[in-house]
Amino acid sequence: MKTSSGKFLKIVALAGGVGGAKLAYGLLHSSISNELTVIVNTGDDLQFCGLYVSPDLDTMVYNLAGLSNPGKGWGRINDTFFALNVCGQLGGPEWFKIGDKDLGMHLERTRQLILGKTLSDITSSFCKQLGIKASILPMTNDKVSTIIETSQHEMLPFQEYFVHRNCEPKISTIHFQGIEKAAIVPEALEAINDSDLIIICPSNPWVSIDPILNLKGMRSALYGKYVLAVSPIIQGKTIKGPAAKMFNEMGIIPTATAVTLHYQGLIKSFILDLKDKKEITTIEKLGIKCFAANTIMNTDSQKIFLAEKIINFANKNFS
């Protein structure tokens, strides 16, 4: 079916890993026809034993291909860990849990990168091979590295902070190394330009969405577009990941309102969880249209339900 206005929607989602991938899954499988482009954070990308790994991109690909590990939200379903176990026995790192099937994708991506193909072309070819009916784009083909500067002045690459150190060090500053020189993937700019609706997924504002927004030209590309954000904070907490902890360490109480303030000037609408609906009045005073829904997406039908709520809400509020 089309939207109530009969319009076929072109949607662009900005996303990080697990939370973003859940909503993207809902949008892709929504009964309201839409053409979906997902622009994914690559600030967490890393070299693992010589292989190029893109955690958020991989999570998005596996989720939209129906291959993701439903328990964890990342990695592949029914994967094995023979390679990683041997690597560990020989003295290598075991903290970054790459399965054997997962490795297969990293091998082929690395091979194609060595041949000179771009990350966006490679991702597009993988999406085709895996039958994904959405366009998944890395935010950039250039190197951007999210570095967490801790209160102890350590400089930790994001996955080192996130996975190896279990988000325990206290954050002082977040750096996006290389962002000044990184170009937005051209297909992403085109998709934004053509879009009817931009959705900022319930991803971490600090380390999943900010790298995308801070790319040169991104804010001006989004200017004038109908941008809507979905809160990753529910009652002061996150479903997964350190967003709430980061707000606290930045001296901000983690609330849905704090998220809207983070995106102020950029978003026209905001979706918060039903449990936070008392914040609607405060947020609407900021000139942001606000709507409460169940934002917890444990099941596929919850993902689709939320996606359809968002589309219908946005559709009613298009200016």
Place this chain on the structure above:
Amino acid sequence: MKTSSGKFLKIVALAGGVGGAKLAYGLLHSSISNELTVIVNTGDDLQFCGLYVSPDLDTMVYNLAGLSNPGKGWGRINDTFFALNVCGQLGGPEWFKIGDKDLGMHLERTRQLILGKTLSDITSSFCKQLGIKASILPMTNDKVSTIIETSQHEMLPFQEYFVHRNCEPKISTIHFQGIEKAAIVPEALEAINDSDLIIICPSNPWVSIDPILNLKGMRSALYGKYVLAVSPIIQGKTIKGPAAKMFNEMGIIPTATAVTLHYQGLIKSFILDLKDKKEITTIEKLGIKCFAANTIMNTDSQKIFLAEKIINFANKNFS
């Protein structure tokens, strides 16, 4: 036990992959005490999707660790191929049969190479982790690439010729790219210097042993040493690999005698297969002491039996 002369033997074996690894296994498990160093060809090394793979070194490590696939002689026993299958599904190469456990070793080796460790140090650390009681050394830590120039003037990296093209193209010339600048691993030179016996394993003379012998300083290091070679040719054929075909394409009839001529000036003794014992007289006329034994090593006891025959024969003939 010690040798009949009561001497504790220091043996250095020069080897390629499968055939060399079988004899090295026999030497390592021989009841005649010996200290074994194996110097392995690295001319076949390749980059596979960003990972550093060293086929002959890997075969040697797996065989001496008791982990090799007994059916094939290379690769690991009970390995799975999940990563390679995914890599193939996404458009990648599937002809180079790397299993998941095998990949684990390549991952860790690549990680350590990126950290700046040498191939010889990494191999030594793997041998320790795997409980291998022999010293396995790559011939060099520098890049040497065996390139097969075909009669059609194609230039094929060895594994491309050997695995992907199934040794089918006719050879015109064999190149060892980079060999002029490659240094012998220092531990290999020390082991040769200290050795009582050098054994050239029943490996391919053209592409497994020649890269080792052609390293700058290798022939002079071997000069004056007791060097013995084991024929890889049995009744004009090889157990595995293209050595016989290569002799033919070089215009030489593949015989045990042809192998001794290939090594003439370098070896003092030669072991050929019982089936070729009629060649003994011809070979001894070249001033090379010759001995016939069963050189087919299908079982571990055959490997050990041949190794002991060789040690005892060499021991009797030490000048």
